Amino acid sequence: MTKSKELIPDVLIIGGGAAGLSAAQMLGRSRRSVVVVDSGEPRNAPAEGVHGFLSRDGIKPADLLAIGRDEAESYGAAFVRGRVLAARGDVDRGFEVTLDDGTQLRGRRLLVATGLADELPAVPGLRERWGKDVLHCPFCHGWEVQDQAIGILGNGPWSVHQALLFRQWSRDITLFLNNRVVPSDAEAEQLAARGIKVAAGMVESVRVEEDRLRGVAVAGGPDVAVEALVVGARVKARLEAFAGLGLAPSEHASRMGTYLATDADGATSVPGVWAAGNVTDLKAQVLASAAAAAWTAVVINNHLMAEEMAADLAAYRESLSLSGA
Incomplete structure (x- = not known):
């Protein structure tokens, strides 16, 4: 008896944020089998609300993800909780990922939607206020x-x-130079023209009272009262698990962090592997990440369809040859 071919999901999606969920929904609607691996650590979890998302403005991040999961599941997507530690495979054999609990999952195609990690400056008290009154955008x-x-x-x-x-x-507005910034003459003029104050010296900590940011402590001077603090944190593409596939981060031209380079459709340098969301686009907000992932899902579906068409065409021609037609 001939052993039946192993059935594996059409697409493994690594990351259950807006990008991963959007792709899962689109692929599910395309009648593709999908497994989403979600570590449960969304980058925007500390934020009080998601803004600039048409029809969902102000929704809590966890609520948005819950809605997205429900929608993806309604189209057949399956979810697995875990963190991917390693990945291997190729477009011909399929791809396999190993999770932190030892589970191994396979898929014909792989979509990386792992997002970014924020690397905040080492200022005491800063991380605890991140997403509340310490913000970036x-x-x-x-x-x-x-x-x-x-x-x-x-x-x-x-x-x-x-x-x-x-x-x-x-x-x-007060710009804290923090021994990291030296405005050019042109920039200093712009700051002055806009009435922006400049504070010299290293920032030592942030002052919080009654669960609200109240000020910034600067070395050699008095605290400066602020109600919100903006941090342009460097970001790091979450790609460590995919080194075995040959995926490596690139430094962004803005010098604000690393990302995974793809083409306009989300295809990486590794055939059969795509990426979507912040891992490949540092500037993308939640809505943009979801939109980009939806299109990448369409491209993945078409890639699978072409492979299936080629296989069916070859089988059809063989059947004609055997029948003498």
């Missing part, structure tokens, strides 16, 4: 802190731009 959080005293923590060449940008949301 004016388009995500600027409305919520409008007209407040906002500090910009100097952390790289982009900090001056952040200060000038947040000036649109408040007239009370």
